[in-house]
Amino acid sequence: MQSSNHRLRDMEQHHPLLSAGSDVESGSLSADVMVGGPHAHAAGNRTLWFIQDSCGMVCASITWFLVLYAEFVVNFVMLLPSKNFWYSLLNGAAFNSLAVLALASHLRTMLTDPGAVPKGNATKEYMESLQLKPGEVIYKCPKCCSIKPERAHHCSICKRCIRKMDHHCPWVNNCVGEKNQRFFVLFTMYIALISAHALALSGMHFFSCIKVQWNECSDFSPGVSVLLLIFLCLEAILFLTFTAVMFGTQIHSICNDETEIERLKNEKPTWERRMRWDGMKAVFGSPPSVLWCNPFTGLRLRRLLLLTQGRRGGSEFSV
Numbered sequence: 379m380q381s382s383n384h385r386l387r388d389m390e391q392h393h394p395l396l397s398a399g400s401d402v403e404s405g406s407l408s409a410d411v412m413v414g415g416p417h418a419h420a421a422g423n424r425t426l427w428f429i430q431d432s433c434g435m436v437c438a439s440i441t442w443f444l445v446l447y448a449e450f451v452v453n454f455v456m457l458l459p460s461k462n463f464w465y466s467l468l469n470g471a472a473f474n475s476l477a478v479l480a481l482a483s484h485l486r487t488m489l490t491d492p493g494a495v496p497k498g499n500a501t502k503e504y505m506e507s508l509q510l511k512p513g514e515v516i517y518k519c520p521k522c523c524s525i526k527p528e529r530a531h532h533c534s535i536c537k538r539c540i541r542k543m544d545h546h547c548p549w550v551n552n553c554v555g556e557k558n559q560r561f562f563v564l565f566t567m568y569i570a571l572i573s574a575h576a577l578a579l580s581g582m583h584f585f586s587c588i589k590v591q592w593n594e595c596s597d598f599s600p601g602v603s604v605l606l607l608i609f610l611c612l613e614a615i616l617f618l619t620f621t622a623v624m625f626g627t628q629i630h631s632i633c634n635d636e637t638e639i640e641r642l643k644n645e646k647p648t649w650e651r652r653m654r655w656d657g658m659k660a661v662f663g664s665p666p667s668v669l670w671c672n673p674f675t676g677l678r679l680r681r682l683l684l685l686t687q688g689r690r691g692g693s694e695f696s697v
């Protein structure tokens with residue numbers, strides 16, 4: 379981390395903490411700092427991340443409600459009343475599978491640590507472990523009293539510095555950063571796919587019901603069926619537009635090895651940019667495989683059960 383680098387520029391103010399050869403006294407940190415050692419972040423990886431933000435929790439709940447509403451309309455208004463067994467079976471299996479993958483991706487995005495820097499890790503012991511070279515300078519975030527790594531930015535909602543922070547998304551109640559960007563990309567992709575599928579099913583359902591009596595193609599009254607389908611179409615159009623644009627933006631950022639914050643601030647890269655394919659492998663894992671599309675990768679049930687024995691604390695808590 380050379381002193382000439384400007385990668386730590388942020389919307390939040392940052393201050394140089396020390397250079398090589400400087401000393402760090404305990405009094406340089408604020409009295410209410412939760413001190414963490416060099417292994418604090420490693421310990422944090424064993425916790426389930428959750429942000430206690432009322433707006434984010436409401437938005438995340440709305441997202442789930444809209445997906446479940448789409449499932450209700452697709453299954454009980456269009457597919458189950460259909461007289462074509464194979465049409466209902468194939469479309470039902472495809473739509474519900476995509477919905478499960480979308481909700482799983484949403485949960486993984488929301489409950490995964492996006493790459494938070496440990497709070498209060500600016501201790502003398504930690505500085506000594508960095509083995510700084512002459513002329514090197516590191517910076518401390520005055521908000522969370524932590525050392526800001528390369529390309530880290532402070533999130534005022536998470537109240538933490540996040541590595542490679544792209545943006546804070548209220549719809550997933552979390553930051554999109556180094557460790558959960560993959561799940562956010564999958565979430566936008568699967569939501570876009572089920573939205574397009576719902577639109578296609580709604581169009582075919584309208585077309586088929588026009589030819590016959592509406593009472594014959596749905597268990598609901600014609601007025602209720604039409605109202606439910608109209609709301610579904612509006613929701614699908616809105617979700618498809620938003621998530622398709624967001625998916626394309628995320629893929630573009632990954633291929634260019636540039637976060638949304640860095641792009642908006644027009645920061646000149648002081649890091650060695652990855653090639654496009656290397657950027658994809660860095661986010662989704664290497665080697666490339668169909669597992670890139672699996673939001674359940676790396677999830678262990680036994681570990682998840684052990685995490686439920688934690689306790690709350692701060693703007694995020696471990697459960």
